[in-house]
Amino acid sequence: MVNHSASLDRVYQALADGTRRAIVERLVRGPASVSDLARPFEMSLPGVLQHLQVLIDAGLVASEKTGRVRICRIEPTALRAAEGWVTQQRTGWERSFDRLGDVLEKSGDNDD
Amino acid sequence: MVNHSASLDRVYQALADGTRRAIVERLVRGPASVSDLARPFEMSLPGVLQHLQVLIDAGLVASEKTGRVRICRIEPTALRAAEGWVTQQRTGWERSFDRLGDVLEKSGDNDD
Secondary structure (H helix, E strand, C coil), rough: CHHHHHHHHHHHHHHHHHHHHHHHHHHHCCCEEEEEHCCCCCCHHHHHHHHHHHHCCCEEEEEEECCEEEEEEECCCHHHHHHHHHHHHHHHHHHHHHHHHHHHHHHHHCCC | HHHHHHHHHHHHHHCCCHHHHHHHHHHHHHCEHHHHHHHCCCCCCCHHHHHHHHHHHHCHHHHHHHHEEEEEEEEEHHHHHHHHHHHHHHHHHHHHHHHHHHHHHHHHHEEE
């Protein structure tokens, strides 16, 4: 549980940056080389590599060397974990809100 | 777009901490006072208030003074934004993966 929590820390930390989210948005469309990823950003290759490393450490991205090119791709498990926690909170909140609605409605009926 | 991106930065940054996620998990069940929130954590009240402020700045939590008690509650809009971006990436990835499957299947048919 502690480990799971620590890994969610790293995932959300990695997503808390516009450039890193843009890298994820690009990789969602399919694998890409590091230089393909660097191209749209006005950023040095080391800068992009630093962001990539944060995404790799969080488990959101994997990279593999194919010949002389390093290819990056999405690791869906971490993406699903990030989605899972927040979806659980949103649905939990909606359930609480519905229950509150029911309570108010019943208390309204009693007032009649 | 820049503002939206900056607000997602703050939301994911706020969620990148186990104590702050635990506060969200508690508030999802219903509003709570600051001291109710502080109770389960072995943490000083100022420590909890600091985490609360991060959640409030990110728009995930709102607080209101009722008499002498400050009551905190979830702000669902920020929760939905955090969910929306990550769900979009996950479904985007699944679509790309399915397309790749189709391509591989077709190329397999051609090999026959």
